[in-house]
Amino acid sequence: MEFEEYVAARGRALERYAFVLSGDWQRSQDLVQIALAKAYRHWRRVAKAEHPDAYVRRILTTSYLDWRRRRSSTEEPVGDLPEQSADGGDPADQVVLRDELLRALTVLTPQQRAVLVLRHYEAYDDAAIAAVLGCSEGTVRSHATRGAQRLRAILDPTNLQEGPR
Amino acid sequence: MNELEDQLASAFERLAERAPHHPDLAGTARRRARRRQVSTVTGLAVASVAVVVTGLLVVPNGLFNDSKDTSDVAVAPVTPCRTSVTKTVLPEWARGGFSEPEPVMPFVTSASGNVVAILFGNQLSSPPRPDVANKVLWVWHQYPADLNIRASARLDGTGPAVTAGLPTPAGPSYVDLPSPGCWRLTLSWTGGSDTIDLRVLTPAEAARRP
Numbered sequence: 444m445e446f447e448e449y450v451a452a453r454g455r456a457l458e459r460y461a462f463v464l465s466g467d468w469q470r471s472q473d474l475v476q477i478a479l480a481k482a483y484r485h486w487r488r489v490a491k492a493e494h495p496d497a498y499v500r501r502i503l504t505t506s507y508l509d510w511r512r513r514r515s516s517t518e519e520p521v522g523d524l525p526e527q528s529a530d531g532g533d534p535a536d537q538v539v540l541r542d543e544l545l546r547a548l549t550v551l552t553p554q555q556r557a558v559l560v561l562r563h564y565e566a567y568d569d570a571a572i573a574a575v576l577g578c579s580e581g582t583v584r585s586h587a588t589r590g591a592q593r594l595r596a597i598l599d600p601t602n603l604q605e606g607p608r
Numbered sequence: 609m610n611e612l613e614d615q616l617a618s619a620f621e622r623l624a625e626r627a628p629h630h631p632d633l634a635g636t637a638r639r640r641a642r643r644r645q646v647s648t649v650t651g652l653a654v655a656s657v658a659v660v661v662t663g664l665l666v667v668p669n670g671l672f673n674d675s676k677d678t679s680d681v682a683v684a685p686v687t688p689c690r691t692s693v694t695k696t697v698l699p700e701w702a703r704g705g706f707s708e709p710e711p712v713m714p715f716v717t718s719a720s721g722n723v724v725a726i727l728f729g730n731q732l733s734s735p736p737r738p739d740v741a742n743k744v745l746w747v748w749h750q751y752p753a754d755l756n757i758r759a760s761a762r763l764d765g766t767g768p769a770v771t772a773g774l775p776t777p778a779g780p781s782y783v784d785l786p787s788p789g790c791w792r793l794t795l796s797w798t799g800g801s802d803t804i805d806l807r808v809l810t811p812a813e814a815a816r817r818p
Contacts, residue, residue, distance in 0.1 A: 450634035462627035463620045468701060472628055479637030542705025542745065544619045546779060563613060564620035595612060 444495070446486045450479060453496055457503065463564050464507050464557060466549065474510070478503035501575050504557055508576075511553035547597045555590030558583055626703055689765035689790035691716055691805035693727060702726070702747040718804040722749045723777070723795065725804055732806055733814035734788050740814070742784050746777045752797045761785060765792035765805070788813070 457478065461471035482489050482499045489495050548556055554576065561567040561575060569580040576583065630636060695714040702724045703711055715726045728743040736742050759774040775781030777795050785791050788810045795802045809817070 446638070447634045450637070454633040455629065458629055458633070459624035459627040463623050466623065468628050472630055475630070475633065476637050476640050479633065480641040483637050483641040542747075542779065544615055545623065545704045548619075559616060560620060563616045564624065591612060594616075598612075 444490050446483055446490075449482075449490070449495060449499075453499070454479075457499065460500065460560070460565065461503055461507070463560050464504070465510075466545070470510065474503050474506050477506045497571075497574065501577070504561075504575050505577075508553050508557065543598065544594075547594050550597060551590050551593060552586075555586045555593070558586040559590050562587060622707060623704075625709055626700065628700070687765075689763075689792045689805045691790060691807045693731065693807065695730075698726070698747075699724065699749070701749045704747065705745070716804060716806060718795070718802045720802045723747070723802055723804060725777075725783075725806065729814075731814040731817050732783060732785070732808045733811045734785050734808045735811065736782075736784055737811045737814060742782050743780065744775075744783045745780050748778060751778070752800055757795055757797045759793050759795055761791045761793045761806075763787065763789050763791055765790070765803075769794075 454475070457475050458471065461474040461478075462468070465471045465474060478499050481502050482495070489498050492498050548559075551559070557576060558572055561572045562569075567575070569583045572583045573580045693714045693716055695712065697710045697712055698706070698715060702715070703709075706713075713726050713728075714730045715724045717724050724747050726745040726747065728745065729737070729740040732742045732744075733740075757777055758771070759777045760769040760771045761774060762769055770786060773784050773786075774793070775783065777793070783806070785806070785808050788808050791806050791808055793804050793806060795804065
C-alpha cells in the first residue's frame with residue numbers, strides 16, 4: 444500500500460481520533476501530521492507491518508501523551524464545575540450536560556482519557572489498548588476504572604453546586 | 609453498557625463529528641517529514657557555527673538587549689461599552705455541548721475573541737424575567753493556565769465595579785446584573801484579562817426581542 448492510499452483510506456479516522464483524544468483543533472491536526480510524517484519517513488517498514496494503522500495510531504497516542512506531559516507543568520485541568528441548573532426540561536440543560544461531560548473529561552489524566560477514548564470511541568478491547576499504550580492489560584483496566592470513577596464523582600449532581608434558582 | 613459509558617460513547621462520537629479536516633493531509637505530512645530531515649541537518653551545521661562564533665566573540669552586556677522601558681507607553685483609551693447579540697452559527701470551538709453540527713445560538717464574543725457567552729434566553733434582563741432565566745454558557749477557546757478566573761462588571765465600562773452575583777465565567781451560569789444598560793465584564797486571571805460587553809435590557813424590552 445502506498446502512503447497516499449493509506450492516508451486516503453484512514454486519514455479522516457485519524458483526524459477524528461486525534462480530536463476526540465485531545466479536544467483541541469490545532470493540536471489534533473498537529474498530532475495527525477506528526478504521526479503521518481513519522482510513518483512516512485519509515486513507510487516501507489510501516490507498510491510491511493501486519494497492521495500499519497496500529498503503528499500510526501500508537502505514534503499519535505504517544506505524541507498526545509508527550510504533549511500532555513509537557514503541558515502539565517504550565518496548565519491545570521478545569522477543576523470545579525460551575526453550577527448546574529436544577530430545573531428540568533430546559534433544552535439548555537442537555538447542552539449543558541454534554542458540555543459538562545466534555546469538560547469533565549479534561550480532568551482525567553492523559554492515560555485515563557486515552558483508555559476511555561480507545562475503549563468507548565474506537566471500541567478496542569483491553570489487549571488492543573495495551574498494545575497502543577505500551578502497557579499491561581491490568582494497567583489499562585486500572586486507568587479505565589479510575590477514569591470512570593472520577594467522571595462519576597464529577598458528574599454526580601450531589602457534588603455540584605446548586606444553581607441560584 | 610451502563611449510563612456513563614453510553615454517555616461517553618455518544619459524547620465522543622459527537623466530538624469526532626466536529627474534528628477538523630485537512631484537505632491535503634498526505635502532502636502536508638510528506639512536506640513535514642522532509643522539512644524535519646532538512647532542519648536536522650541544517651540545525652547541526654548552525655549549532656557548529658554558533659559554537660565557534662560564541663567562542664570568538666564577547667558581546668557587551670546589554671548590547672543586544674531589545675527589551676523596552678514600557679513606563680512611558682500611553683494607555684489605550686477605553687473603548688465605549690458597545691455590544692450586540694449575534695445570532696448565528698457558533699464558532700467551531702464553541703460547539704462542545706451541542707448535538708447539531710452547526711448550532712445557531714445568540715452569543716456575544718469577548719474583545720480578544722477567545723471567549724463567547726452563549727445566551728440561552730436570547731437577551732439578558734434586569735431584573736430577570738420570571739419565565740426566562742439569564743442563563744449563559746461561557747465557552748473558552750483556550751483556557752488560561754490560571755483557572756482562577758474572576759469577573760467584575762462596570763456599567764458603561766466606567767462605573768463602579770460590581771462583583772456580587774457574578775459567576776465564574778466558565779461553563780453554565782446565571783448572570784444577573786443589577787440594572788439595565790451596557791455592562792463591561794472584565795475577566796481576570798493571573799497574568800491576563802479579557803473583556804466582554806453585555807447588553808442588559810429591562811424585562812419588557814427583552815420580551816420584545818425574542
